[in-house]
Amino acid sequence: MYEPPADAPDTPRPEARRVQVVARWNSWVQVYDPSDESLTWVDLTESSYAQA
Numbered sequence: 001m002y003e004p005p006a007d008a009p010d011t012p013r014p015e016a017r018r019v020q021v022v023a024r025w026n027s028w029v030q031v032y033d034p035s036d037e038s039l040t041w042v043d044l045t046e047s048s049y050a051q052a
Contacts (some may be wrong), residue, residue: 029044
């Protein structure tokens, strides 16, 4: 598990959400978010993500 250094500034982390991948193009994925029923393209090289 990742632990930040003790002297790291206290920055809020974005809340994790479960989304469904509906399409993929190279490092880009299109995800469906059921909480607001939106479709969004995400570049995996520029975002933090965790596989469920």
